Amino acid sequence: MKAKFSDVILYVQNVKNLRKFYVENFDFKVLEEDDIWVLLNAGSVNIGFHKIGEKYLKSIDPNHQFDNNTKIVFEIDIDIESARKELISKGVSMREIKTFENYDFMLCDGTDSEGNVFQLKAKKTTSI
Incomplete structure (x- = not known):
C-alpha cells in the first residue's frame, strides 16, 4: 500500500475561533465548514478542526488550554x-x-x- 498524507484533524472546543485564527494569521483558505467542523487548506496538507463532543465539553472550563x-x-x-x-x-x-x-x-x-x-x-x- 502506498499512502499520502493529506489531512490532520484536531478536536477542539471552538471551531470558529480557530478558523478565524488560522485564516487571519496564515491566510489559509476554507475548503469546508459547518457548525462543528472546518477544513482549511494549508498548502500540501489540509488542517481540520472538529468540535469536541458535548459530553466532553460539559466537563471542560471554557478558558482551559489543552x-x-x-x-x-x-x-x-x-x-x-x-x-x-x-x-x-x-x-x-x-x-x-x-x-x-x-x-x-x-x-x-x-x-x-x-x-x-x-x-x-x-x-x-x-x-x-
Missing part, C-alpha cells in the same frame, strides 16, 4: 523575525527564535487560541 503532544509546523517564505513580530503584534503568544547546529532552518514556536502549538520554519537564507 496540553498535547502535537506540533503543527508551517514553512514560511519570509523573514522569521518579521513573521514573529507580526504575530506578537496581533496578540499571539510566540517563543524565541532558535536553530540548531548544521540545520538549515530558523524555528519559532507559538500557540493558537486553544493552546495548540505551532512552529514557524524559515530557511536561514531568508531569516535573521
Whole structure:
C-alpha cells in the first residue's frame, strides 16, 4: 500500500475561533465548514478542526488550554523575525527564535487560541 498524507484533524472546543485564527494569521483558505467542523487548506496538507463532543465539553472550563503532544509546523517564505513580530503584534503568544547546529532552518514556536502549538520554519537564507 502506498499512502499520502493529506489531512490532520484536531478536536477542539471552538471551531470558529480557530478558523478565524488560522485564516487571519496564515491566510489559509476554507475548503469546508459547518457548525462543528472546518477544513482549511494549508498548502500540501489540509488542517481540520472538529468540535469536541458535548459530553466532553460539559466537563471542560471554557478558558482551559489543552496540553498535547502535537506540533503543527508551517514553512514560511519570509523573514522569521518579521513573521514573529507580526504575530506578537496581533496578540499571539510566540517563543524565541532558535536553530540548531548544521540545520538549515530558523524555528519559532507559538500557540493558537486553544493552546495548540505551532512552529514557524524559515530557511536561514531568508531569516535573521
